[in-house]
Amino acid sequence: MIQPVDALIVTHRAGPLLYDCLAGLAAQTHPAARVVVVVSSNALASVPKNVELLRTSTPMDFAPAANLGLSVLGNRPVVLLNDDTVPHPDFLKELATAATTEGIYQPRILLTDGSVDNTGHRLFWDGFNVARDRGQTTPREADTCGAFSGAAVMLTPAILRRVGSFDEDFGAYGEDLDLSLRAVRQGFRIQHVPKAVITHRLGATYGRHSARKIFLVERNRTRAAIRSLPLSAIALLPATSALRLATMGAAAMTGSGLGAGAGLNGAAAALAGMMVGAAQAPRAWGKRRQDQAAWTAGERAMWQHISKERAPLSALFGPSINGP
Numbered sequence: 001m002i003q004p005v006d007a008l009i010v011t012h013r014a015g016p017l018l019y020d021c022l023a024g025l026a027a028q029t030h031p032a033a034r035v036v037v038v039v040s041s042n043a044l045a046s047v048p049k050n051v052e053l054l055r056t057s058t059p060m061d062f063a064p065a066a067n068l069g070l071s072v073l074g075n076r077p078v079v080l081l082n083d084d085t086v087p088h089p090d091f092l093k094e095l096a097t098a099a100t101t102e103g104i105y106q107p108r109i110l111l112t113d114g115s116v117d118n119t120g121h122r123l124f125w126d127g128f129n130v131a132r133d134r135g136q137t138t139p140r141e142a143d144t145c146g147a148f149s150g151a152a153v154m155l156t157p158a159i160l161r162r163v164g165s166f167d168e169d170f171g172a173y174g175e176d177l178d179l180s181l182r183a184v185r186q187g188f189r190i191q192h193v194p195k196a197v198i199t200h201r202l203g204a205t206y207g208r209h210s211a212r213k214i215f216l217v218e219r220n221r222t223r224a225a226i227r228s229l230p231l232s233a234i235a236l237l238p239a240t241s242a243l244r245l246a247t248m249g250a251a252a253m254t255g256s257g258l259g260a261g262a263g264l265n266g267a268a269a270a271l272a273g274m275m276v277g278a279a280q281a282p283r284a285w286g287k288r289r290q291d292q293a294a295w296t297a298g299e300r301a302m303w304q305h306i307s308k309e310r311a312p313l314s315a316l317f318g319p320s321i322n323g324p
Contacts, residue, residue: 120145122311146309174220222277
């Protein structure tokens, strides 16, 4: 018997995106036991009678809005979705079937043209993450990945109970990386489920490029790195981040990669984000010290995780970039 799962959608604009996502959930061969929608703005939203609707008290970013929904769920595995996704009919069935152990389960996320958006994320030495397999058309086998994508993921109860929910200090962007690294530190695996397929209208909710988004990505990536990466990796952050940014700049000069759409404002935003993240290091370090009591993966194990799931610098020149 396939275990029951719940579904949680976070929406900011509601409207057609939300309704298409709900229609996809309604068509599942293994329906969700509960469907909860969290509206993180003042947008008007109507949902079917069997869907629970929650609203944040004020307009909020993704992390606190998702946590509101997670707070009323968690007794069963929870499938968290962006509102700009549409699950294929066997999506929940495949995730529920794959979840034989506690952990994080990453579906295969497609773009609207049928090619891959991502199958989870790979990691650079400084914690920056890029989409695996973007632009590919051939499914990979089930495997593990470095970090999950917040666009669509399933979290089992032990993740929420032991690791916790998203860090609300992040607001938006990088909260998935942070939770991924915290889970790995506690010995959990992030398992890719290639048969669980969902389509993502990439950038439909917040757009693809903006200086503000780039700032948040770099600020939050720095926070996540300080909280969970090995100490030696943290010491190397100035060098590894400089190398990555230089590579992204070179990619931009060829008209490819994330830098091609960011421009000088984007470069300035990236530097500002890293500087603010570094300035907030004491707070991230305090959270690291709180986390350490529950760690089962030491410094060597974390280096092994980063090395196994490492993204090559060449990824910054191609379509696999996980643009914010």
